[in-house]
Amino acid sequence: MKLEKTTRPLTFLRRGQPVTVGNVPPDRTLLEVLREDLHCTGTKEGCGEGDCGACTVVIGEAVDGKLTYKAVNSCIKLAHSVEGMAVFTAEDLASDTGEQHPSQEAMVQCHGSQCGFCTPGFVMSLFGMYQNTGGGQDITREQAQADLSGNLCRCTGYRPILDAAQQMGSLPLPPGCEVNEAATLAALKSIRPRSQASDTYLRPATLPALLQARAAHPRAQVVAGCTDVGLWVTKLHKRFDQVLDVTAARELRRVETYPHHLAIGAAVTLTDAFAALVSEYPPLKTFAQRFAGLPVRNAGTLGGNVANGSPIGDAMPLLIALGANVVLMRWDKKRQQVAHRELRLEDLYTGYRTNVMKADELLCWIKVPRAGKASSAAPGQELLRVYKISKRFDDDISAACLAIRMTVANGVVKEVSIGAGGVAATPVRARQTEAALLGQPWTADTVMAATAALRAEFQPISDMRASAHYRQTVLGNLLQRYWLESQGLQRINLESLTASDLEAVA
Amino acid sequence: MNARDQNTDAVTPVVISSRADAVAAPDEVPSPSASPARTAPAAGVSRFHESARAQVAGAATYIDDIPEVRGTLHAAPVCSPVAHGRLKGLDASAALALPGVRGFVSALDIPGDTTLAAFAHDEPVFAQDTVQFLGQVGGLILADDVMTARRAARLVKWHIEALDPVLSVHEAHALESYVLPPVHVNRGNAKAALKRADHRLEGSFEVGGQEHFYLEGQVAYVMPLEQNQWWVYTSTQHPGEVQHWVSHALGLQNHVVTVECRRMGGGFGGKETQAGHLAVWAAIAANKLQCPVKLRLDRDDDFMITGKRHPFAYHYRVGFDHTGLLSGLELEMLANCGFSADLSGPVADRAIFHADNAYFLEDVAISSYRCKTNTQSHTAFRGFGGPQGVIVIERILSDIARTLGLDPLDVRLRNLYGIETRHTTHYQMKVEDNILDPLMTQLALTSGYRERREQIAAWNAKSPVIKKGISLTPVKFGISFTATLFNQAGALVHVYTDGSVQVNHGGTEMGQGLNTKVAAIVADELGVPFERVLSTAADTSKVPNASATAASSGTDLNGRAAQFAARNVRDNLAAFVSGLDGCGAGAVRFEGGQVITPTTTRQFEDVVSAAYANRIQLWSDGFYRTPKIHYDKTTLTGRPFYYFAYGAAVSEVAIDTLTGESRVLKVDILHDVGRSINPAIDIGQIEGGFVQGMGWLTTEQLVWNGKGLLQTHAPSTYKIPATGDIPEHFKIDLWPEANREDNVHGSKAVGEPPFMLAISVFEALRDAVAQAGGNPEAMNAPATAEEVLRAVMG
Structure with a gap:
């Protein structure tokens, strides 16, 4: 029997008080609820696709008894996904007597607003940084540039905004502007979790419940951070009768560390997933920062990126190079337990945005080998590099992406895995190139041969990001760059270099 | 002539720098509590943008933030799917069948001229007979909410007999396909000079266009008022032109249309003419359906419809x-x-x-x-x-x-x-x-x-x-x-009986700080603190026929007009005070919120209220036209x-x-x-x-x-x-x-x-x-x- 689906009222906290909104369809965005239902127009829509940051709000969530803060794009965030959380907008930061929060005051004092339309979004990104850095202390210019890369401003040229980020920590916090954490946590607790079974927006709190819901509602649209599905709503105008949100399943919100691998749950945000990957593989730091803008990294999940399987998704080339596996799970009705299967990440994909997952399966875990633990741990020098080519360094989508992990011992390539993006209908493993390298002496001649193999291995397309010719050329040149780096050439990758970094070279 | 305006006095020897350490330089404003003495001149100081505090609080109002009037319908554009063709018709039946859809408007619904009142008179309001680019607007769908309107707009069927598009500038040049005749400017004899030159270079290259990417997309909100009068909120650099275009399309006189713009979320030239299209479209819809209509473009539609920098x-x-x-x-x-x-x-x-x-x-x-x-x-x-x-x-x-x-x-x-x-x-x-x-x-x-x-x-x-x-x-x-005729501007300065001042001018605020600069100019002209002067929204019913805020000229033109308006009020007050104190009007100084004669110092607001009681005019217009130019x-x-x-x-x-x-x-x-x-x-x-x-x-x-x-x-x-x-x-x-x-x-x-x-x-x-x-x-x-x-x- 088909259950009549109902939409429960949505409740979240603003300024410490619960706000309840009824009749919010499951595919309505948080920005629509704020602007149209609550008439709070301080948050702006700039692009409706999470690329400009004008709609940035901060979400406060209780995690392990503490309040965490995340700047996210409200334009592609489904409203029901913030059920039971605290939502902060630019309208919520000043004290009751009108004194402005340091994130606002610094923007005023540094002349950080001109037309002002991007400003509430910048203020919220600054507020998120402020809360996450113990009152805005010690924010460097480098961090400000990285954390504000998802907020576009067309007027100022950013210098005054970067100044504001660095200076807000030195401004006094006026009474009434501080977030009362204890009271907020208590208020969050008081919002009762709603009953789930027949809801149009399902957000199960456990993995078994999630998998059961998947089995029971195979037509529900699965979402995690919604940073891609959100665009299906805003740009493709798709409608969803029912949404299954994986992000509350507590088992999947963890990164688990095992002796030989990391297991990253499908509900782990890109921010947290990359933090774990960077701590295991420090050279990934810059690449991690270049993956979308912070508000997208804070909402989107690594699992979502992998399950979505876009040929220009940046996580997959890296994960392929790292030798990652994915774990697919489903609810086994007969045995009343979770069933799973594990496969290599590159084997997940069958074509353009198609994959091997069955209707009742969900991608639940990504298992990433730890540094030096990929295989039988062949002795030798392991070098991991991931290169991304795009029109803009930050918050852009790859024209081409190449991830290479290689172990060289006694001058011979003992192990190699290469992932590539932007060159085929799916993220791919460069098997022919690997074959051209494996067992060969690590020399310029071998690299030459492998470069030719790499250029011949894929037939990329021409589009607005790059021509096929450029993609093929640059793919080979990136292998050259890898070779030069392996030979000790330092700082030849412009993505993270400043004028003073470059003074020292050569 | 005010001494400040003579170009002979003093080159300021200070080079002002953008470096972070200059943020708190002595001539800047470190914080509101430590703002410079209220007696200091307002101009020459790095004052905060007049809306900065509202902007950071999300309290600055843009068009889409204005509370909607009951009955407002939302519009979405119907865009051509091909670049060039003969337009045989548009079929909106599938769109109109969608729940929540209230109407469709096209060229057939234009009461006035179906061609826009642009200079060249070469652009149809909505596509008719031909389609000339991919994205050209053929009409609007009206619905109860914006997403319904956008969904429905994509259901409208275009019947087009496709023609070959001309897409490259070289192809157009070869075909002599021009929007305006070629222009040739010569001086001396280039050919002869090239011939006698020691060295020669020849080259070809191309430079791409540019999307404005104002953060606030194009938007207009049009309301029918009583007796066929119209109120238009629009994000525009040129309210006067929007007024002209809307009345032209509606077949009405200019005076029934009022256009208001408090601020834009960025313009950069992209809201000089392009904003007018939206206002006209929304007005046609509001006229047909007799209700307020808001048209706010989705970012993708904004890219597809509006012009860019010329490649x-x-x-x-x-x-x-x-x-x-x-x-x-x-x-x-x-x-x-x-x-x-x-x-x-x-x-x-x-x-x-x-x-x-x-x-x-x-x-x-x-x-x-x-x-x-x-x-x-x-x-x-x-x-x-x-x-x-x-x-x-x-x-x-x-x-x-x-x-x-x-x-x-x-x-x-x-x-x-x-x-x-x-x-x-x-x-x-x-x-x-x-x-x-x-x-x-x-x-x-x-x-x-x-x-x-x-x-x-x-x-x-x-x-x-x-x-x-x-x-x-x-x-x-x-x-x-x-275009020499555009180099003119008007302003109004109102002094109220409590000594507070309002300035309105023909310019528009798009973030460039025009209102902040104009307020400082007016404050100094009246010798009052900056905080006493409020800039108000651009409004065609206050200053008529204003030029676009463009060509970098916003402050030059409107600042001067506002200065002249303030000067007229000041002259009235000076004449009044000089009569009281028996001095020449030229001996009256206005500074630091005070009015100072050789015998007496009075507070500005005291002078104002006394002047009011003596029936002295406390407001004035000002007008400026740039001298010397001709071509x-x-x-x-x-x-x-x-x-x-x-x-x-x-x-x-x-x-x-x-x-x-x-x-x-x-x-x-x-x-x-x-x-x-x-x-x-x-x-x-x-x-x-x-x-x-x-x-x-x-x-x-x-x-x-x-x-x-x-x-x-x-x-x-x-x-x-x-x-x-x-x-x-x-x-x-x-x-x-x-x-x-x-x-x-x-x-x-x-x-x-x-x-x-x-x-x-x-x-x-x-x-x-x-x-x-x-x-x-x-x-x-x-x-x-x-x-x-x-x-x-x-």
């Missing part, structure tokens, strides 16, 4: 001697105008006016073709053709220097306009305020340009993959609308500009010769804003303009496919600069001299000129390509990684 293609032949001195230039410029004229005429004219940039072109022949293609109709964008002119000559001078093995700076200095001779432009205007040589020389010194150029060459010799480049380029930008539209000769604004920039870049990726490493700017009315705002314009120009020439690539579909139609595919793209070393200094012409407070216009300083980035990239052994002459703009790699590989 240009060039061919040139240039002669020069062994010192790099120019001897003859033949230049052909093809402007890609899109399907209609819009502002393409004056844009292409300004490209001609700025093809000299800072240099004396003795023998020159310029041909300008305004090519018609089946794309969006390209429009105003900061610089307005100026950048497309300046980039040609800067490129040519760099190439000459490379050919001769000279420092490009020396070739530039060699060709600058002179003071006593070589000072007349190719359009016969004498350059009277030339500061190019000292300005460029000072910047070269303070930036260490020459030492760095040597260091870079040495560095490159040792760096196998990364290569650096450096360039110093100047700008000389003509200030005034080239012949057919020959493009005369004095189109009141004065020039100058500046120069040094940019240092690095490229990766394996990938073509690039980075801007260091930027030093010395720019001339005359005597600054608000240094922080001026520096903001310089930095913002520079970064926007940098985007135009590096990452901002517009890509149309073979069918005329714009594939870069949102920030996911169209990349404006982000925080990470600006160099840590980004230093702005202001040239310490007042405007030599009599301009408000001795200031100079600042909105557009700094945009062209970013050409130094492009030339530095070409320098790096040359140093990498590549072919810089092969490089087009924008210099995407792909384009740089192509040039590196020759």
